[in-house]
Structures are given as structure tokens and as C-alpha cells.
Amino acid sequence: MSYAAGSNYLNHEKGLWSWLTTLDHKRIGIMYMISVFTFFFIGGVFAMLMRLELFDPGPLFAAQTYNQMMTYHGAIMTFMVIIPGIPAFIGNFTLPLLIGAKDVAFPRVNLLSWYCLMVGAAISFATLFFAGVDTGWTFYTPYSIQTSGTVLMVLGAFVMGFSSILTGLNFIVTVHKLRAPGMTFFRMPLMVWALYSTAVIQVLATPVLAITLLLLAFEKMFGVGIFDPNLGGDPVMFQHFFWFYSHPAVYIMILPAMGIISELITTFSRKTIFGYRAIAFSSIGIAAVSFFVWGHHMFVSGQSSFAGIIFSFITMLVGVPTAIKTFNWVATMYRGSIQLKSPMLYALGFLFLFTIGGVTGIMLATLAADVHFHDTYFVVAHFHYVMVGGTLMAIMGGVYYWLPKMFGKMYNEFGAQLSFLFIFCGFNITFFPQFLLGSAGMPRRYHEYLPEFTSLNKISSIGAWTIGFGFLIALAVIIHCILKGEKAPQNPWGGKTLEWTHADSPPIHENFATTPVVEAGPYEYGR
Amino acid sequence: MSEHEHHILPFKLYLKIFLSLVLFTFITVWVAQFNFGSLNTLIAMIVATIKATLVALYFMHLKYDDKTNAVCLLAGVFFLVVMFAFIAIDVASRIPLESTL
Amino acid sequence: MAHRITDTDGSHYAFHYKNSNHEFEASKFGIWVFLCTEILMFGGLFVGYILNSGKYPEVFEVGATFLDWKLGFLNTVILLFSSFTIALSIRNIQIGEQKKAFNNLLVTVLCGFGFMGVKGYEYSHKFHLGLLPGKFFNYTPHTAESDSHPTGEADEKPARSNASETSHVSELPKNMPMYFSFYFVMTGIHGTHVIIGMCLILWAMLRLKRGDFDPKHYTFVEGAALFWHLVDLVWIYLFPLLYLV
Numbered sequence: 001m002s003y004a005a006g007s008n009y010l011n012h013e014k015g016l017w018s019w020l021t022t023l024d025h026k027r028i029g030i031m032y033m034i035s036v037f038t039f040f041f042i043g044g045v046f047a048m049l050m051r052l053e054l055f056d057p058g059p060l061f062a063a064q065t066y067n068q069m070m071t072y073h074g075a076i077m078t079f080m081v082i083i084p085g086i087p088a089f090i091g092n093f094t095l096p097l098l099i100g101a102k103d104v105a106f107p108r109v110n111l112l113s114w115y116c117l118m119v120g121a122a123i124s125f126a127t128l129f130f131a132g133v134d135t136g137w138t139f140y141t142p143y144s145i146q147t148s149g150t151v152l153m154v155l156g157a158f159v160m161g162f163s164s165i166l167t168g169l170n171f172i173v174t175v176h177k178l179r180a181p182g183m184t185f186f187r188m189p190l191m192v193w194a195l196y197s198t199a200v201i202q203v204l205a206t207p208v209l210a211i212t213l214l215l216l217a218f219e220k221m222f223g224v225g226i227f228d229p230n231l232g233g234d235p236v237m238f239q240h241f242f243w244f245y246s247h248p249a250v251y252i253m254i255l256p257a258m259g260i261i262s263e264l265i266t267t268f269s270r271k272t273i274f275g276y277r278a279i280a281f282s283s284i285g286i287a288a289v290s291f292f293v294w295g296h297h298m299f300v301s302g303q304s305s306f307a308g309i310i311f312s313f314i315t316m317l318v319g320v321p322t323a324i325k326t327f328n329w330v331a332t333m334y335r336g337s338i339q340l341k342s343p344m345l346y347a348l349g350f351l352f353l354f355t356i357g358g359v360t361g362i363m364l365a366t367l368a369a370d371v372h373f374h375d376t377y378f379v380v381a382h383f384h385y386v387m388v389g390g391t392l393m394a395i396m397g398g399v400y401y402w403l404p405k406m407f408g409k410m411y412n413e414f415g416a417q418l419s420f421l422f423i424f425c426g427f428n429i430t431f432f433p434q435f436l437l438g439s440a441g442m443p444r445r446y447h448e449y450l451p452e453f454t455s456l457n458k459i460s461s462i463g464a465w466t467i468g469f470g471f472l473i474a475l476a477v478i479i480h481c482i483l484k485g486e487k488a489p490q491n492p493w494g495g496k497t498l499e500w501t502h503a504d505s506p507p508i509h510e511n512f513a514t515t516p517v518v519e520a521g522p523y524e525y526g527r
Numbered sequence: 528m529s530e531h532e533h534h535i536l537p538f539k540l541y542l543k544i545f546l547s548l549v550l551f552t553f554i555t556v557w558v559a560q561f562n563f564g565s566l567n568t569l570i571a572m573i574v575a576t577i578k579a580t581l582v583a584l585y586f587m588h589l590k591y592d593d594k595t596n597a598v599c600l601l602a603g604v605f606f607l608v609v610m611f612a613f614i615a616i617d618v619a620s621r622i623p624l625e626s627t628l
Numbered sequence: 629m630a631h632r633i634t635d636t637d638g639s640h641y642a643f644h645y646k647n648s649n650h651e652f653e654a655s656k657f658g659i660w661v662f663l664c665t666e667i668l669m670f671g672g673l674f675v676g677y678i679l680n681s682g683k684y685p686e687v688f689e690v691g692a693t694f695l696d697w698k699l700g701f702l703n704t705v706i707l708l709f710s711s712f713t714i715a716l717s718i719r720n721i722q723i724g725e726q727k728k729a730f731n732n733l734l735v736t737v738l739c740g741f742g743f744m745g746v747k748g749y750e751y752s753h754k755f756h757l758g759l760l761p762g763k764f765f766n767y768t769p770h771t772a773e774s775d776s777h778p779t780g781e782a783d784e785k786p787a788r789s790n791a792s793e794t795s796h797v798s799e800l801p802k803n804m805p806m807y808f809s810f811y812f813v814m815t816g817i818h819g820t821h822v823i824i825g826m827c828l829i830l831w832a833m834l835r836l837k838r839g840d841f842d843p844k845h846y847t848f849v850e851g852a853a854l855f856w857h858l859v860d861l862v863w864i865y866l867f868p869l870l871y872l873v
Contacts, residue, residue: 102644105654169661176595177654178644204606207665211672215813223762224809226676231762232684232803240614241672291606295613307617510643533652533843535722536715545712552704556697559872568678571868578864586715587857593653596660603664607671611678618679 008408012509023107024509029093030406031114036085037475039121043076044468051430051464054457057449066447067134074137075153079160080121082391083249086256087202088113088167090398091195093406095171097499097507098189100180100516105173109166116163124156136445138242139213141227141235145220154213161206161213164252168202171195180498182518186280189497189522190273193280194259197287201248201255205291209245212238236302243294251290253387254354255283257394258325261347264397265329267495268344269336272523275328282321289318299370308367315365322358326351336527341493342416346397349424353389357382360435375445378438381431389427396423396474403478404492405499408506409485415477422470429463497522534591544585551578639844648844655847659854666821670862673817677810677869690800691807692871694759696750700871703746704863710739711860714829714853721846726836733833733849736856740826747819754808761812765805811870818862825859828852 009026019027046069053060053069061069092110096103104110127133131148144150175196179188216238218224225231227238266273273279295303295311329351338344360382364370373379400416403409433456438444442453449457491500499507502516555574563570584590589597634640639648681688717732758766832849835841841849 096644103642106658107642107644109658165665169658169665172661173654173658176657177650200602203661203665204603204668207667207669208610208672211669214817215673215676218762218809218813222764222809223805224813225762225803225806226680226809232806234618234680234683236617237614237676237679240617241676244610291609292613295617302621303617304620306620307613310613310616533722535719538716538719541712541715541719545708548708548711549705552701552708555868556701556872559697559868567873568681568869571873572865575865575868579861582711582857582861582864586711587854593657596657599657599660599664600667603667603671607668607675610671611675614675614679615682618683 007508008504008506009509010407010506021111023103023111025092025096025104025107025110026406026507026511028110028114029089029091032084032089032092032117035114035117035121036081036089039076039080040085041471041475043073043081044471046070046073046076048464048468051461053447054449055461057451057454057457059448061447063447064134065132067136067445068132070445071133071136072128075124075133075157077387078137078249079124079157080117082253082387083164084117084160084167085253085391085395086260086398087171087195087198087252088117088163090260090395090402091171091198091256092167094402094499095174095192095195096178097405097503097511098192098497099175099178099183100498100502100512100518101174101178102510102512102515104170105177106170109170113163113166113170116159116166120156120159120161120163122156123159124153127152127156138246139216140242141216141219141233141238142229144216145228151217151220154217158210158213161210164202165206168199168206171199172203175199180516180518186277187518187521190262190276190279190283191256191259191497193283194255194262197283198252198255200284201252201287201290205245205248205252208241209249212241212245215241236298239298239301239303240294243297244291247294247297248287248290250383250387251286253391255286257350257391258283258322260394260398260401261329261350262325263495263497264343264347264401265332266523266525267401267493268339268341268347269333270339270494270525271332271336271527272521272525273328274331274334275324276521276523279325279328282324285321286318289314289321293318293365296365296370299367300374305367312365312367312370316362319358319362319365326355326358339493341400342413342420343397343401343493345417345420345424346393346400349420350390350393350397353385353393353424353427357385357387357389360385373438375443376438377434377442377444380444381434381438384427384431384434389431393423396420399478401493402499403481404488405503405505405507407482407485408488408504409481410488410492411477411481411485415473415480419470419474419477422473423467424470426463426466426468426470430460430467431463433457433460433463496524534588536585536588536591540585544581548578548581551581652845652847652850656850656854659851663854663858666858666862670817673810673814674865674869677814680806680810681873684801684803684806687801687804687807690804691811692873694754694757695811695871697871699746699750700867703743704867706739706742706746707860707863710736710743711857713739714856718846718849718853721836721841721849722843724843726841729841729849730833730836733829733836737826737829737833740822740829743822744819747815751812759808760805761809762805765808767800767804814866814870818859818866821855821859821862825852825856828855 009024012024019031022028049069050066050073053066092104127149130152133147133149133153135144135147135150139150139154175188175192215224215226219227219233223231225233227233227235229235262273262279293311293315295307296315299308299312360378364373364379364382396419400411403411437453437456440453442449488505490503490505493500495501498516498518502512551574555571558570558574559567583600589600631643632640633643635647641648641651645651645654713732714736717729717736720726720729720732754760758768760766829852832852835848
């Protein structure tokens with residue numbers, strides 16, 4: 001098929017309708033990008049309001065208002081940003097390119113998944129206008145059965161869950177069936193291994209969330225009696241069902257981030273990744289073991305201590321493949337030729353912040369210690385270190401890395417580095433004090449706190465506004481790039497994976513003029 | 528990717544499987560009239576699994592398909608068993624309180 | 629809109645596949661991945677059911693006496709037969725017997741109607757007795773015997789007092805509603821899937837009549853069949869669990 005010069009997926013068809021009915025994975029990825037960024041800013045606004053409340057120990061908003069804000073912050077960030085963020089946005093755009101395919105296995109299912117996210121999000125946001133939910137994003141019973149807004153909110157989450165399932169389903173089949181000739185499993189880029197492992201979790205875990213939310217809705221509407229202790233039900237069983245999904249879910253959040261880091265570190269060290277198979281198997285290993293550890297969210301819930309011991313032990317194990325990856329990334333950099341471009345800055349930021357997050361996770365996995373830490377700010381700091389310090393850093397790095405491929409334009413490097421500075425520093429200022437606050441006993445999900453926690457809270461709030469500012473800079477850099485950036489070459493970073501070596505920036509509608517034939521591994525830098 | 532012929536099974540085979548399934552359904556009911564106490568559920572599930580295996584292997588062609596399809600099914604079943612097992616361990620090992628009902 | 633390619637031998641497939649067989653195998657695999665999600669979703673319900681029946685054995689034992697195992701058995705055979713006929717219809721398409729395929733699909737759908745009919749009968753009988761889920765539970769055994777229905781519930785089937793359907797226990801356990809909550813949620817979600825399956829099969833029949841399928845191109849029917857088999861699989865487990873143990 002011959003293409004007119006300058007023809008690419010962006011100008012292939014014109015008009016809003018061509019976007020809303022597109023079957024092109026690249027366009028769908030961009031639509032996800034816009035959705036996810038928008039939801040991120042909305043969730044961020046709730047965060048800023050929360051940190052405003054927590055600047056002073058006394059109340060600013062009513063307790064219930066604060067509880068609603070923290071619920072929406074959590075629900076938006078979890079279901080609308082971090083879960084779809086990498087797989088559905090970056091993954092959708094890059095996966096077929098990375099394996100030399102022309103599209104994902106089921107393009108119509110792909111489009112459907114985006115609509116599921118949007119419809120589900122609309123339903124969830126609708127609750128803001130009817131009855132704000134104040135249960136926290138975890139919807140624990142029995143309170144979630146008693147309070148308002150639950151049914152609509154879980155319905156929204158249910159629909160968004162299908163978005164995740166369909167994306168995962170698509171990616172699994174794509175990786176199995178659509179790899180270019182010569183691309184064996186062990187010649188796939190590590191980003192693909194990461195997306196595949198993530199997809200397995202999406203497909204296996206999300207249905208359990210679906211049935212849990214459905215049962216919760218039925219419990220509220222019909223008084224089923226499975227989770228409500230007044231009817232003979234077991235609220236701990238709700239937690240079991242809920243965390244059976246939600247723990248693997250956090251690996252949906254972090255595995256693709258690790259995939260991005262693998263790509264960034266090898267490209268910007270101009271060196272073959274150290275321990276390719278170890279990283280590949282670790283991705284699968286993390287996905288598998290993640291299903292066995294959910295009870296570590298429930299150590300003080302009333303779960304038996306015997307079960308708690310089992311979960312604690314297995315959780316320790318899940319740190320091992322993660323550590324293997326971290327050592328391998330560092331070893332990749334050793335004697336590499338390091339380019340400190342902004343994607344690499346974010347990758348380095350990831351290494352530092354995710355390590356702290358991961359190690360504090362092991363502290364929380366220690367049953368006896370968790371009895372003290374549970375429901376304190378220590379937990380809040382831990383998961384923000386891994387989810388923001390980890391996943392969000394990786395998203396930013398991935399966005400800057402692939403932006404030239406997506407839009408064919410280069411962004412302003414200075415602006416990008418400035419965004420990194422504010423985000424990285426702001427992040428630590430916000431969340432490191434929260435480890436100290438948690439250890440000192442400050443509980444989470446409270447709108448007020450004891451006066452002795454004031455100074456650390458003030459520091460944390462100032463940090464939050466700093467991060468916010470950093471993201472505004474990032475947004476400006478990205479928008480400026482899309483509208484006015486300089487034309488990007490096909491391979492600005494000297495990467496070795498197929499999207500850089502064989503596809504234009506931006507790619508043509510069918511990705512490749514001719515199907516690439518793969519004869520070597522993905523990172524042949526010769527070092 | 529390897530080419531698969533669309534495998535066509537003989538009518539007699541489908542019929543034999545169907546009749547076996549009906550037979551096992553009779554067995555299901557027959558076995559249920561004996562009380563094995565706490566093993567009742569397990570035995571019923573085992574008979575059901577035999578029937579399910581027949582449906583999956585022959586009616587759903589898993590025996591003749593690419594093995595990935597069967598792995599997919601088994602993976603789902605495996606993790607379901609994990610979910611059940613760990614929750615059951617918790618429920619079974621809790622120290623019972625006085626019922627509030 | 630993902631444009632399709634037509635080869636010289638008449639086979640057609642989407643542009644990003646190598647050939648129609650490649651697309652068929654990928655589609656089949658995709659459907660299996662989807663079935664996997666259904667297993668985990670229904671599985672969650674089974675986990676809840678089994679664990680609660682362990683905790684409250686008398687609730688579940690008494691509850692089961694309200695179910696007629698003969699009707700459950702009938703439904704099992706109906707679904708097994710329908711699985712047989714839909715597998716046959718695939719075979720028919722594979723060897724070019726389009727008319728037989730259509731007939732087998734028709735029988736499958738009729739079995740579906742039969743299943744839902746039996747279910748409807750069972751449900752209406754329970755509604756009649758006030759055996760409803762959760763907070764609507766209001767068991768009143770005497771109305772099953774009398775002709776007058778004080779609540780005026782619309783009831784298509786005549787109320788038949790069936791010895792195995794009325795409880796032998798005069799005093800029901802306190803959280804009896806839990807049993808019927810599980811019963812209605814599990815059979816309800818299963819029934820919804822039966823209806824979805826029937827719609828898929830009807831659509832397949834329409835497309836078959838339109839000439840959309842031939843021995844090399846019948847992915848949609850394969851998908852509908854696999855979905856229908858799953859519906860059968862779930863019932864294979866549901867029947868003994870609800871009606872027999």
C-alpha cells in the first residue's frame with residue numbers, strides 16, 4: 001500500500017466523528033490519554049482540597065465533606081487514572097508497534113473498552129450530584145450498606161472494570177497471535193512482557209471485583225445478607241472478595257510502569273538490558289504471586305491470625321522479583337553511556353522513590369508491625385510512594401519518551417526537566433513527612449488531627465501544592481509540544497525497538513509500510 | 528503461526544458424549560441421596576467436574592485446539608481455587624464468637 | 629471499519645491478520661479469555677455460597693427443601709441437550725450443511741426457552757409462597773393452598789401445591805432470607821446469561837440465513853456456541869449445589 005508523503009494516523013481521517021468511531025489503536029490510545037489526564041486533574045483537585053483541610057489541625061470542611069473528598073480522590077485516581085493509565089493509554093499506542101503488528105487483535109473491543117471507561121466514569125461522577133459517597137474507595141461494609149450513593153458508584157466502577165477486562169483480553173491475544181515474524185517470546189521488548197503480565201491480572205482479578213460490587217449493590221438494595229452482620233453476613237468476607245481483586249490491581253498499576261522503566265533505562269544508557277530473562281520472568285512471577293497475598297490488607301480486620309501469618313509470609317516473597325528487577329536496572333546503567341534526558345530523569349526518580357515505597361511495603365507486610373501501622377499515614381505514604389513515586393513517574397517518563405512518536409514533534413526539554421524538578425521535590429516534601437506522621441500514630445481518613453502533628457502536616461501540604469505546580473508545568477509542556485513542537489525525527493533517542501527503527505514519527509495508519517522481520521533481540525546496542 | 532485445520536468431529540462422538548453426560552447426571556442425583564456429611568459438597572463438585580471436563584474437551588473442542596485455550600481455562604480455575612482456599616482457611620481458623628443472631 | 633482483505637480463494641479477514649484462519653484462531657482464543665473471566669465471576673458467587681453454607685448449614689439444608697430436584701434435573705438435561713445440538717450445528721456449518729445447522733440452532737434456542745420456562749415456573753411458585761430474596765422475604769405457606777391471592781400477584785401458572793416444595797420445618801432459621809438471596813442472585817445471573825446466549829444464537833441464525841457463514845468463516849457462531857457451553861457448564865455446577873446437597 002502506498003502512502004502520500006506526510007500521511008499518518010493523525011491526518012488519516014478528519015473530524016471528531018472519525019475519532020469517536022476509530023478502530024485505530026493509536027487513536028484510541030490518544031483518546032485514553034486525554035481522558036486519563038482529565039481525570040487525573042480532577043482527582044488532583046480533590047487532593048489539593050484535602051491537603052488544604054489538613055494544613056491546620058482544626059476543621060475547615062465538615063467531616064462528611066472531607067470523607068467524600070477523600071473517597072472521590074481515591075476512586076478517581078484508582079479506577080480512572082492509575083489502572084487504565086499505562087495499559088490503556090501508553091500500552092494501546094505502543095503494543096502493536098513494539099511487536100511489529102498492524103493493530104491489536106480486536107480493534108472494536110478496544111474502542112468498546114474506552115466507552116466503558118467513559119460511561120463508568122460518568123456514572124461515578126453522577127453520584128457527586130445525587131449523594132456523595134463517603135466510604136473511602138474501598139467501600140467496606142457495613143458502612144457502605146448504610147450510607148448513600150453506594151449503588152451508583154459501584155455500578156460506575158463495575159462498568160469501568162469492563163474497560164480493564166477488555167483491554168487485558170485484547171493484549172493477551174495480541175501478544176500470543178500478532179507478533180511479527182521472527183519475534184519469539186524472548187525477543188519481545190520488556191514493555192511487552194510487562195503489558196502481558198498486567199493483562200493476565202486484569203483478566204483474572206477484575207471479574208471478582210465485578211461480582212463483589214454487584215453483591216454489594218444487591219446487599220444494599222435487597223438485604224442479601226452476605227456482607228451485612230445484622231443479617232448474619234460477614235463483613236470480613238467482603239474484604240476478602242474486594243482485596244482478591246484490589247491487591248493484584250496494584251500490580252496492574254506497577255507492572256506496566258516497570259516495563260516503561262526497562263525501556264527507558266536501556267535506551268538512555270545505550271546498553272543492552274542486564275538480565276533480560278530475569279526481568280521477563282519476574283514480571284510473570286509478580287503477576288502470579290500477587291494473587292496470593294491480598295490478606296495483608298486485612299491483618300487487623302478480624303481475619304484469623306493463622307491466615308494472617310500465611311499472607312504475611314507470601315507477601316515477603318513478592319518483594320523478591322521486584323528487587324531482582326531493580327538490581328538489573330542499576331546493573332544496566334553500570335558502564336552505560338547515560339543520557340540525562342527528561343525521560344531518564346523520571347526513570348531515575350522512579351528507582352529512588354519506588355525503592356522507598358517497596359521497602360516500606362515490606363515493613364507493612366510484617367504482621368506485628370502492621371498492627372501499629374494499619375490505617376495510619378504510614379500506609380498512605382507507602383502507597384503514594386509506589387503509585388505516584390513509581391507509576392506516575394513512569395507515566396511521565398513514558399509520555400516524554402513516546403511523545404515524539406505519538407505526535408511527530410519534540411517537546412521543550414528545559415520545561416520537561418523543570419516539571420521533573422517540581423514533581424520530584426514536591427513529592428518527597430509531601431509524602432516523606434507522612435511516614436513520620438504514621439509512625440507517630442496519626443490515623444488516615446480523618447479530617448482533623450492532634451496538634452502535635454501540625455508542623456509535618458503543613459510541610460506535607462506545601463509539598464502537595466508544589467507537585468500540583470509541577471504537573472501544571474508538565475501539562476503546558478505537553479500541550480505546547482502537540483501544538484507547536486519542532487518536527488521530530490523517526491528515532492530521536494536512538495532506541496532499538498521496532499517503533500523507533502521501523503515506524504515513522506508519527507506512524508502511518510497501518511504502523512509499518514512493510515511488516516518487519518525480527519532477527520535479533522530488542523536491545524542490540526552491542527554493549 | 529501454525530495453521531490449524533478446522534477439526535470436524537463425527538456425529539457419533541458428540542452423541543456418545545451427550546449420553547455420557549446424561550448418565551453422569553443420573554449419577555449426580557443418585558450419589559446425592561447418600562449422606563457423606565461434610566464431604567457431600569466435595570463429592571457433588573467432583574461429579575460435576577467430570578461432566579464439565581467432557582463438555583470442555585469435546586463439545587468445546589479443547590482436546591483438538593491449540594493448547595493455549597486449555598491453559599486459559601485451567602488458569603481461571605486455578606486462581607478460583609486459590610481464592611476459595613485462602614478464604615476458607617481464614618473462615619475455618621477464626622475463633623468463633625457467640626452468635627449475635 | 630477495520631478494513632478487510634479478500635484473497636483470491638474467497639477467504640476474507642481483517643487487514644492486521646495473515647489469513648482468515650489466523651483471525652479465526654485469534655478470535656477463538658479471545659473468546660476463551662473472556663470465558664475465563666466468566667469463570668472467575670461466577671466462581672466468586674460459588675465461593676460465597678459454599679462458605680456461607682458451611683457457616684449456616686441448617687439455613688441451606690432447609691432452603692434446599694423448597695427446591696424441586698426433579699425440575700432442576702429436567703433443566704440440566706435440557707441444557708445438556710442444547711449443548712449437544714449447538715455443537716452439532718457447528719459441525720453442520722463445517723461440512724456445508726447450512727439447513728441442518730439452522731435447525732440445530734433453532735432447537736438450541738427452543739431448549740433455552742424451555743429452560744427459562746421451567747425457571748419461570750419455579751420462580752413464580754416461590755414468589756407465591758413469599759420466598760423472596762433478602763428483605764422481601766415473607767414466607768406465608770398457607771396462601772399456597774388457597775385459591776384467593778390477597779396480594780393479587782400476577783401468576784400465569786396455576787399454584788400447585790407440591791409436597792417437596794413446602795417446608796417440613798415449622799420454624800425457619802432466623803437468617804433464612806440469606807438462602808433465597810443466594811438462590812435468586814445465582815440463578816438470576818445465570819438466567820441472564822441464558823437470555824444473552826439465546827440472543828446471540830438468534831442473531832447467528834439470522835446471519836446464517838443471510839449467507840454470512842461458510843465452512844471457513846463462522847467465527848460468530850463458534851463464539852456463540854462457546855458462550856452457550858459456558859452457560860451449560862455453570863448450570864452443571866449450580867444444579868447439584870442448589871438442589872442436591
